[in-house]
Amino acid sequence: MNAPDLVAAGDAAPLLAIEGLTLERGRSRILDGVSLTLGRGETLALVGESGAGKSTIAFALMGLIGKSEAKIAGRMRFDEVDDLASLDERGWGRLRGRRIAMVFQDAGAALDPCYTVGGQLVSVLRRQLGLGRAKARERALELLEGVGINDAEARLSAYPHELSGGMQQRVMVAIALACNPELLLADEPTSALDVTIQAQIIRLILTEIRARGASCVFVLHDLALASQSCDKIVVLYAGQVMEAGPSRGILERPRHPYTRLLKSCVLEIGTETLDPPEGGVPSYGDMPKGCRFATRCPNALSRCLAERPALAADGDRLIACFNPEPRP
């Protein structure tokens, strides 16, 4: 594994660069100036609590948010495509499923119950890659075997409901990988699964994207899992990036007060005490004008409520905070 090269290449020409992505639904600003970059072969975790906008970013990257549904500003550069948000359906047709693919949270709901597993795989291969019927079936079989499905031949003619949750998620990984995408989006791929199956699926996704040199954006709520599976991490709170950078550095020494609080709430075996912040995320109507975390922040200064701190480089990472934890 030539990891240092990958990191260096990522810095030179990122596969994906999001700049100031803002998304408004009605009066609610769901995403507020989100920026991040992802190099080729890198894995990135979007972490944060519900309502942080993690899945919204993934859906925007997949072109699944209609123009009538929400107002999108900012830029999402993907390889040579200048802004994903400006693509029309034809443009998306060349990208979605082919170069950018997604593994959804609930495989049972994402797979079509009316078609067999084989039918769904074959239709992707025929439509996207123009394979013939026999060739597509052969490739579908290989893909199912590749994701560790035993007796793949028989599973081709099974309907999704005949498979367990873990098997369904494997099928979805196979479909997402069918066209060897450059970017895989995995939206909480294991939150509906048991822990032993979770480990299987995360390992499967990592192995497959490494084998293909692809990049992956994981949406996760589990910080420990993010530290185990991703090179980079982006911590979001109510649609704003709080802290971003290498996952090991950030999770070992969180400097944004929110990252620190989030980490202190993680329950591990043997945790003696938890000291969570009171209350919850404010509603969009009550958001402070400045930093959205200011109302719950133990480090908050008076300016935090009125003024938004810029996401700025600080050592190995980016932080948006007027009063972060000191550098070690």
Place this chain on the structure above:
Amino acid sequence: MTEPLLGDAVPAAAPGAGSNGIAASDRPVFELLDVEKRFAVSRPAGFLKREKRSLAALDGVRLTVRRGASIALVGESGSGKSTLLRVLLGLAEPSDGKALYFGQPVNEVRAQSRDFARSVAMIYQDARASLDPRMTVTALIAEPLLHFGLCGREAVGERVAALLSRVGLPAEIAERYPAALSGGQVRRVAIARALAAEPTVLIADEAVSGLDVSTQAQLLNLLRRLKREMGLTLLFITHDLGVASYLCEEIAIMYLGRIVETGPTDAVLSAPAHPYSRALRHAAPEFFAPITDPLEGEIPSPLDLPTGCRFASRCPRVEEDCLTAEPILAPIAPGRTVACRHPLDAEDHPALPQITASAPAAGSPAGGAGVSA
């Protein structure tokens, strides 16, 4: 305050338990004696034929819940946790074996009086679905108070206010409907409702799953405090070993309808004796630890149980004798039991990942996304 994970944590003031809390002569609150629960299922057997099969959701389950104990019942989907809970509550009658409440069969106790319903409270997994959407928070919490005649109508408002403050909810939500509450608030209402009748036993089914970590942490602290203040006996169903270790002194691990290991949570999790317990322990995400080799395969169908040990098909330590007869739950150390012919001992645990894992090898990307091939 940090509670001891081991030893007798005497409840502060268990109603009716006296100053001694857990007297040795006290009968256990709940006792399951070789409980078996079978369901009849019909499945296709050839063209237009169906066959009746018996599905054993619980098989030979023994469990003792002493007064003041806190027990985590852990297992993956299909392990029989929820069926066990239904048997305990008397909602399902065991096909074989006995479910006792203070020495008397649960269904008899339930038929005799409302005391059982008052003393044993339940928090359901889907808190929102467990609350009537047409009732306000006050009406929901007042219902058990009035049903059990614990206070007159004139005092209800005061009692509800006290319960709301006890579970950390602001008084202004009293007149709201469940739909207007957040996920964390709904769980708190469910807890307040469960505690309204001043129960001695609290049974919670995945009461903190599916919540954000900060909300989960708030609720866990609340449950810890309530357990201490009210001297509750706690039976907590969870799939999360972290939750089990935070809340419960004892743990029972289930696999496919059987309890495979029991003991003090700390001891079991630091040195699991059953290979399945170890697999669960390793599968739980841990900061910076490489994702270890997960357990092969999936839980088999309870309709096609293997002969011998049910875990044999996925067990890395399987030997020939495992395939012939089912191991029974037997003591291996003080307070610990395991159902395995070849249990792990202390020497088998050198590689248990530590929370402070060593730095990643040079050359691996920052973040230590360690997946060994």
